[in-house]
Amino acid sequence: MSLYELAVLGHPTDAQIQELQSLVAQLQDQFGLGSGEITLQICPSSFRPNRRSCAAALFIGGAEGANFDISAVVDSQIVPILPVVSTETLVAAEVPPLLRALNCVFLDKVPMERLFSALLECVGLLPRQRRVFLSYRRAESTAIAVQLFAE
DSSP states (O other), X not given: OOSEEEEEEEOOOHHHHHHHHHHHHHXXXXXXXXXXXXXXXXXXXXXXOOTTSEEEEEEEOOTTGGGOOHHHHOOTTTSOEEEEESSGGGHHHHSOXXXXXXXXXXXXXXXXXXXXXXXXXXXXXXGGGOOOOOOOOSGGGHHHHHHHHHO
């Protein structure tokens, strides 16, 4: 079971897929996560993450995006979805009606790294969101707790 389940829905280009896969690999290295702890599903026919996993999805519309049946693929009441559009004027053409009420991100204004950061924020994987609570009681544990905090 993956701790984090991410999906790219809609009609991403091959270049976008490769960039996202590279960003996931960098993230795994940065946090020392194993390859099975973060999964990135590309255009799955169904994205129903385990309820114990943190999950989020990008929807990259493209020319046929408005006709995409998002409700058949994912439950948007459970999984946060970030709609991505080529440009502001193409929202109606690239985003399904169910997602049009959400704030879209425009590829002509935002690089893929920022999109990926927004996706990570949805699952709590940004470095500033990662916190650890250390509980220690004995005086001899104080030095170790301070070292761990500093690290």
